[in-house]
Amino acid sequence: MYKKKIPYSRQSISKLDIKEVVKTLKSDFLTSGPQVLKFEKEIQKYLKVKYAVCVNSATSALHISCMALGLRKKDEFWTSTNSFVASANCGEFCGAKLDLVDINLDDFNISLEQLEKKLINKKSPKIVIPVHLAGYPSDLKKISYLSKKHNFKIIEDASHAFGSEYMKSKIGSCKYSDIAVFSFHPVKIFTSGEGGVLVTNNKNYYEKALMLRNHGITRDKKRYYYKKNNSIYYEQQILGYNYRLSDLHAALGSSQLKKIHIFEKLRFKIKKRYDQKLNKLPLLFPKYKNTNFSNHLYIVLIDPTKTKKKRDSLIEFLNKKMITTSVHYIPIHKQPYYKKYNFLSKNFRNSNFYYNNAISLPIFPYLTTEKQNYIIKCIEKFFQK
Ligand SMILES: Cc1ncc(COP(=O)(O)O)c(C=O)c1O
Incomplete structure (x- = not known):
């Protein structure tokens, strides 16, 4: 019998990971800086997706994904009954109404039969959030077909699915969805300590998510309401959050992604x-x-x-x-x-x-x-x- 409990999951941290974090600790940036930009580029390249926005958790990524897709009070969003509460809380944060869809017993993901039935019998939701449980992909092609027929958007909760493949592309390539979200919590496939990312091929969603991650602030001159041009100027244009990932976390994530x-x-x-x-x-x-x-x-x-x-x-x-x-x-x-x-x-x-x-x-x-x-x-x- 072992003296120390065997966990159900745990992180795998190497000497190189520690070296990378210490290097960042000695650098000019601790909060979001060059390491976050580098980590985002590496994620984009790995997943073959146009845009990545790193944040401090997958929960934050799910929340601002819902907001980027315009989820509001009186809208409905649907997800699988069998997920971590964050897949539902993200829409609740927006004041929207949740409905749930049962799972199938082959792979424990959202039942497409039940989803289709619900879409026929009920007004379509604004967003459906399929969850790739254990990293096994939901049938995105079918969900995408239903989204066109019934007019809803898709956020993949891919928290478990970094590295998973669907029809010869990585989950997160967003071929069949609007946005995908991953978690870098220590029990996940690789870790940044805490952290998450949303990825998309849509420039509007990307730009909205960038602002929402940082208080609703933009430093993009082209977007300013008021014509100010001095170097310290910025504008808060919407109500956003502090969901930024730190460079320390990004350095760890970046080093882990290599393995x-x-x-x-x-x-x-x-x-x-x-x-x-x-x-x-x-x-x-x-x-x-x-x-x-x-x-x-x-x-x-x-x-x-x-x-x-x-x-x-x-x-x-x-x-x-x-x-x-x-x-x-x-x-x-x-x-x-x-x-x-x-x-x-x-x-x-x-x-x-x-x-x-x-x-x-x-x-x-x-x-x-x-x-x-x-x-x-x-x-x-x-x-x-
Ligand atoms: C399916 C699913 N969605 C969302 C989350 C939230 O991830 P995070 O802890 O990075 O906010 C988790 C974490 O356990 C999860 O398993």
Whole structure:
């Protein structure tokens, strides 16, 4: 048994990462400066997208993405029942009304069948926010087709999906969406400590996001209301926020991005090993149709048709064995804050089934084979008990 708990995820920081942060610490800029610009350029190049705006979290990126797309009071926005609350909170910040769409049980992303049904039966929302759970891409081509037919915009919550591919392009190329958002929180694919980015091919959204990130201020002379030309002049034209990323965070993000191909390979190796070793147990596995995705999470469900053992007992059993697991996520419709929409009276059947039975097992690049074998053995023991 291990003395220190095995986390479900953790960052992988190298000596070089530390060197890069220290270098920035000794430089002229600590807040947004050359490192942020450099990091944004690297992200643009990697994703093959025109514009990137780095901010202090994916939550901030989602918020200003909603604002850049003009989400207001009385507008509606929709997202998947099964996500972190930030995918819903971003529209709430704008005073808009949330509705939720159930998931499918193949990949646990938004159900396109349910989405289409809802679009036929209800007035279209202004924005739909598909979430690429565990980094596995939602079917963006189909969502894009529906967006044209029913006139809504798309923000991809790609917080889990840096490096994932969809139809031979990186998630974040925005071929089938208006904006995509990534998180650089330490448990994600790579980290900047805290941080996030929104990417888009649309110049208007980009310029609006730049202003919203920094108090609604512009220093672009061409945009000024008043004709002032001295060098210290700037204008606040809209109400924005301080969502800036610091150069310290950007330096770490930039250094980490260089290793993404290594992180991807290591995660894939761990995923494959779980797949091979757990497949005789009474578990349900996602039916992913391809393997080119980030493997941010390793999710399995207890199969209630094959065992009477409960998911919660497995979580507690593993916890006693010093193994941290998680559930991604407690569905948004079960959160007390969202009681106001009366979601509990709706039948999100798949999401509820998932929530009762799913468990996320530890996966991160430097989870050792020895520790992974221990986790697998403990799960086997649980089912033998
Ligand atoms: C799906 C999803 N969306 C948004 C977020 C928010 O990310 P951040 O912590 O960078 O604000 C998270 C973070 O856990 C997430 O998992």
